[in-house]
Amino acid sequence: MRHRIIVLGAGYTGAIVAGRLAKRLRREDVAITLVNAEPDFVERVRMHQLATGQDLSPRPFSEMFAGTGVELRLAKVTGVDVDGKTVAVVDAKGAEELPYDTLVYALGSGWNAEGVPGVAEHAYEIAGRPGALRLRERLARLDAGQTVVVVGGGLTGLEAATEIAEARPDLDVALAAGGGLGDWLSPKGREHLRKVVGKLGITVHEHAAVTGVEADSVVTADGTSIPAAVTVWTTGFAVHPIAKASALEVTGTGQIVVDETMRSVSHPDVYAVGDAAMVMGPGDKPLRMSCASGIPTAWQAAGAIAARLTGGKLPNTPLRYFNQCISLGRKEGLIQYVTADDRAVGAVLTGRPAAVYKEVVCKGAAWGVANPTFGLPTRRRRVTRERAAAGSAVKSLA
Numbered sequence: 191m192r193h194r195i196i197v198l199g200a201g202y203t204g205a206i207v208a209g210r211l212a213k214r215l216r217r218e219d220v221a222i223t224l225v226n227a228e229p230d231f232v233e234r235v236r237m238h239q240l241a242t243g244q245d246l247s248p249r250p251f252s253e254m255f256a257g258t259g260v261e262l263r264l265a266k267v268t269g270v271d272v273d274g275k276t277v278a279v280v281d282a283k284g285a286e287e288l289p290y291d292t293l294v295y296a297l298g299s300g301w302n303a304e305g306v307p308g309v310a311e312h313a314y315e316i317a318g319r320p321g322a323l324r325l326r327e328r329l330a331r332l333d334a335g336q337t338v339v340v341v342g343g344g345l346t347g348l349e350a351a352t353e354i355a356e357a358r359p360d361l362d363v364a365l366a367a368g369g370g371l372g373d374w375l376s377p378k379g380r381e382h383l384r385k386v387v388g389k390l391g392i393t394v395h396e397h398a399a400v401t402g403v404e405a406d407s408v409v410t411a412d413g414t415s416i417p418a419a420v421t422v423w424t425t426g427f428a429v430h431p432i433a434k435a436s437a438l439e440v441t442g443t444g445q446i447v448v449d450e451t452m453r454s455v456s457h458p459d460v461y462a463v464g465d466a467a468m469v470m471g472p473g474d475k476p477l478r479m480s481c482a483s484g485i486p487t488a489w490q491a492a493g494a495i496a497a498r499l500t501g502g503k504l505p506n507t508p509l510r511y512f513n514q515c516i517s518l519g520r521k522e523g524l525i526q527y528v529t530a531d532d533r534a535v536g537a538v539l540t541g542r543p544a545a546v547y548k549e550v551v552c553k554g555a556a557w558g559v560a561n562p563t564f565g566l567p568t569r570r571r572r573v574t575r576e577r578a579a580a581g582s583a584v585k586s587l588a
């Protein structure tokens with residue numbers, strides 16, 4: 191019987207794990223199923239572009255995985271039973287349970303609407319495609335002079351505010367940041383950010399913790415009410431509640447706790463990657479939810495699973511940061527170079543070259559998903575019978 195590997199989620203990380211495993215393991219030995227709710231790859235890093243009316247290249251999985259041996263299952267994951275080793279899915283035909291021997295959990299994250307009254311009811315978001323399309327439709331209906339308030343001064347908030355201001359110079363765009371504008375950046379980075387934000391005419395509310403969202407305004411901690419025809423909520427991402435509802439060991443926020451091979455510390459048949467995983471990075475700091483650090487976790491997990499099944503050497507993929515690539519509209523950008531643990535250093539790249547750099551990074555990330563094995567040896571390794579045996583053999587190789 192073939193060893194059944196199920197990968198949940200075909201985003202930046204899950205698609206890479208599935209593609210890499212298919213390239214490394216023989217089809218007679220493993221059955222790889224990739225479960226995803228949507229039929230095409232969504233470039234989450236471009237959701238602010240989608241929201242402002244730009245069209246993204248279609249990337250159907252049927253083309254991406256053609257001939258790879260990966261079976262694509264279009265379905266919504268509704269639960270995981272890590273003791274019974276099954277995944278509950280539902281599709282147009284109904285509900286089903288899929289049994290696995292090895293599970294890779296890569297369901298990513300969505301927006302975080304918890305904690306502030308009115309967010310879920312009144313705010314818009316760009317953490318995924320449905321949210322971005324809803325905002326796109328709303329922005330298109332706004333008249334000149336109406337106000338859009340982007341709440342959240344992190345990377346996503348900066349990208350959203352600048353993209354909207356550039357695409358719709360007729361709107362009044364504001365940014366509400368909990369701290370100072372770009373206060374984690376280097377002095378040169380902050381200076382450039384202020385210059386671009388000023389040129390785009392964005393009103394910045396600094397140290398403005400938003401404590402409530404109404405239909406036509408946001409309210410800050412000091413009681414100030416900022417008018418907002420549209421509020422865009424970008425205060426961070428939250429993981430889907432599926433892992434937390436299972437017996438897996440998770441953090442308070444629901445991320446799966448994994449070891450350095452991305453294997454669950456509580457259930458060795460389960461691996462977690464990307465936003466869904468709590469991974470310790472350099473300086474004993476958890477990696478932030480990003481492609482920058484998520485993609486290497488996918489390489490590490492795929493390498494570790496293949497090694498454990500074939501008796502190979504466990505990989506040691508470096509998990510570290512090099513830069514933060516921030517788009518500031520289509521014509522401007524900021525590349526902030528950072529230490530391995532993501533702290534800004536003095537060097538930055540700005541202006542048009544930074545915008546081009548960021549575009550190359552986004553294209554490269556999508557290309558890497560479609561070509562997950564670039565640079566890997568093409569030889570598929572044999573899975574030994576006892577290692578392929580469900581669960582126990584995999585555990586015994588720990």
Ligand SMILES: Cc1cc2nc3c(=O)[nH]c(=O)nc-3n(C[C@H](O)[C@H](O)[C@H](O)COP(=O)(O)OP(=O)(O)OC[C@H]3O[C@@H](n4cnc5c(N)ncnc54)[C@H](O)[C@@H]3O)c2cc1C
Binds near residue numbers: 198202234268349463
């Ligand atoms: C606007 C924006 C800009 C960003 N910019 C950057 C950037 O510049 N650099 C950077 O490093 N990171 C950036 N990020 C963050 C980055 O996109 C995420 O960290 C990354 O997508 C995480 O990858 P992932 O594979 O863990 O999850 P995802 O890419 O979210 O993939 C998860 C997959 O699981 C599927 N799925 C989810 N739930 C279910 C379910 N129940 N059933 C079936 N399928 C399901 C989804 O459809 C999706 O295909 C940005 C994010 C946003 C929203």
